[in-house]
Amino acid sequence: MKLNFNLLENFLLSFSLVVFFTTGLFGVQKESDFITSEKNKSVLLNPIKNLSDEDYDKFILGRSFIKIPWVEAPSATTARDGLGPLFNANTCNSCHPRNGRGNLYNNSNQISRSLIPKISIKSNGTKEHLKNIKYNGLVPEPTYGGQIAINAIHGVKFEAKPHIEYKTIEVKFPDGEIDTIYKPIYSLTDLQYGKLHKDSILTFRLAPSLNGLGLIENISDEDILKNVDEDDKNSDGISGRANFVYSHISKKTELGRYSWKANTVSIKHQTANAANNDMGLTTTIFPNENCTKSQIACNNADKARDPIDITDLRLDAMDFYIKKIKTYSAKKTKKYQEGLKIFKSIDCAKCHIDNFTTKSGIKIAPFTDILLHDMGEGLTDGRREFEASGKEWRTAPLWGLSLHQKINKKSPRLLHDGRAKDFQEAILWHAGEADKSRELYKNLKKEERKKLLEFLKEV
Numbered sequence: 001m002k003l004n005f006n007l008l009e010n011f012l013l014s015f016s017l018v019v020f021f022t023t024g025l026f027g028v029q030k031e032s033d034f035i036t037s038e039k040n041k042s043v044l045l046n047p048i049k050n051l052s053d054e055d056y057d058k059f060i061l062g063r064s065f066i067k068i069p070w071v072e073a074p075s076a077t078t079a080r081d082g083l084g085p086l087f088n089a090n091t092c093n094s095c096h097p098r099n100g101r102g103n104l105y106n107n108s109n110q111i112s113r114s115l116i117p118k119i120s121i122k123s124n125g126t127k128e129h130l131k132n133i134k135y136n137g138l139v140p141e142p143t144y145g146g147q148i149a150i151n152a153i154h155g156v157k158f159e160a161k162p163h164i165e166y167k168t169i170e171v172k173f174p175d176g177e178i179d180t181i182y183k184p185i186y187s188l189t190d191l192q193y194g195k196l197h198k199d200s201i202l203t204f205r206l207a208p209s210l211n212g213l214g215l216i217e218n219i220s221d222e223d224i225l226k227n228v229d230e231d232d233k234n235s236d237g238i239s240g241r242a243n244f245v246y247s248h249i250s251k252k253t254e255l256g257r258y259s260w261k262a263n264t265v266s267i268k269h270q271t272a273n274a275a276n277n278d279m280g281l282t283t284t285i286f287p288n289e290n291c292t293k294s295q296i297a298c299n300n301a302d303k304a305r306d307p308i309d310i311t312d313l314r315l316d317a318m319d320f321y322i323k324k325i326k327t328y329s330a331k332k333t334k335k336y337q338e339g340l341k342i343f344k345s346i347d348c349a350k351c352h353i354d355n356f357t358t359k360s361g362i363k364i365a366p367f368t369d370i371l372l373h374d375m376g377e378g379l380t381d382g383r384r385e386f387e388a389s390g391k392e393w394r395t396a397p398l399w400g401l402s403l404h405q406k407i408n409k410k411s412p413r414l415l416h417d418g419r420a421k422d423f424q425e426a427i428l429w430h431a432g433e434a435d436k437s438r439e440l441y442k443n444l445k446k447e448e449r450k451k452l453l454e455f456l457k458e459v
């Protein structure tokens with residue numbers, strides 16, 4: 001008998017060792033390795049669980065290029081020079097604080113650099129314009145390019161400064177409640193390179209959070225495309241289209257996933273894009289500085305010693321870092337379930353989907369379908385990006401919005417340009433395919449609306 005017991009014990013011990021080794025060492029992945037519902041200002045700075053020593057080193061290397069400010073060339077710190085000539089900010093984290101969402105206004109109440117003015121013109125059908133549309137999704141403004149740089153290195157002029165005014169609109173609810181929403185009217189001041197092209201289209205974009213992007217990248221194309229209903233065959237008023245965009249990495253057209261109009265295909269694509277446009281850093285993907293032909297000082301500015309500021313090794317590490325930061329997802333408490341029920345009952349979850357399973361088998365609740373939706377005239381910016389029309393936007397992922405309060409000690413400004421000060425305003429801007437959902441919201445009992453807003457604050 002005793003012997004048998006020992007055998008059993010040995011068997012159990014070796015069995016648990018096997019389990020330990022397969023999950024711990026050989027990386028069978030669990031939800032809790034990636035996702036946390038802990039809420040504090042450092043959540044998005046932490047790595048996922050069980051990174052090997054080698055992977056942890058790569059994480060730290062990636063982090064350094066995302067966090068530490070870049071400087072202009074030439075500099076003694078050659079590891080991190082090459083900023084500009086034109087740029088909006090000198091680190092990724094100045095627009096994505098602690099890897100979270102950007103602020104609309106900074107602490108001195110000026111428009112924050114996290115809000116980027118972007119600019120393009122209508123295509124006139126010429127070969128050059130069509131080429132731009134094929135590779136960049138739009139035609140950049142001829143003198144200023146696709147984005148307005150609010151900063152520049154020594155000896156080069158910045159491009160312009162953003163300006164916003166607001167027009168107020170009153171919204172009445174069936175029960176008599178009145179709320180005010182604010183329509184932004186954009187312009188640029190201090191234009192340093194002359195007048196803009198007469199057909200310029202100006203749009204403003206707020207920096208989204210980097211929460212959960214690795215998991216979003218791990219959703220299969222098929223699972224995303226399953227929800228496309230371009231002709232609204234199920235007649236629910238919601239269609240959902242994929243953006244197909246040119247990848248400067250694969251040199252092919254692929255499913256767009258990131259940015260407010262899903263115009264980049266991967267974290268690496270978006271990182272190289274951001275490096276070039278937001279910071280003036282070159283990669284092998286975008287090897288040219290972001291100066292237009294007529295910006296002479298920009299073209300003649302001192303170059304860094306290495307022609308490529310972010311080498312492939314560094315870009316890989318940055319991509320790796322963003323993929324391996326912890327993802328925040330709210331705790332599924334009773335209150336959460338109650339809120340989710342209301343959210344679903346008024347069709348919010350038809351676009352803000354709360355259940356995907358990644359290719360690695362991780363269940364996630366990102367609250368997005370990663371598809372484009374026509375959101376109506378109120379939200380249009382008139383700017384086409386690849387397949388996305390002016391009115392179409394990618395369903396914004398809602399997970400992690402609640403971290404903003406922890407990181408910045410203020411509520412997040414919502415929607416692509418941060419126009420909405422709170423969740424109700426954001427909902428009231430929903431139109432087009434979301435017309436019915438917005439009306440359902442307005443018709444909820446006040447108590448129910450309150451519960452839904454409380455839920456959104458926790459997501």
Ligand code: HEC
Binds near residue numbers: 091093
């Ligand atoms: C000047 C501000 C600014 C800087 C600097 C900046 N970003 Fe961004 N970032 C933005 C804005 C604005 C968007 C949305 C762009 C759009 O929708 O067109 C964005 C979008 C992103 C996204 C897509 C997120 C999503 O959910 O779609 C990623 C990833 C990203 N940035 C990574 C980076 C990295 C990495 C760096 C540094 C190399 C960086 N950003 C630097 C402002 C900035």
Ligand code: HEC
Binds near residue numbers: 352416423437441
């Ligand atoms: C037809 C699809 C659709 C439906 C239905 C829908 N949304 Fe959205 N939602 C979007 C899109 C697209 C955006 C981004 C719009 C923009 O930024 O201009 C968005 C943005 C948001 C935002 C702002 C997120 C951010 O990061 O700034 C919130 C909050 C939100 N939705 C909540 C809701 C709620 C609550 C409901 C239900 C009442 C709802 N949505 C219904 C598509 C939808």
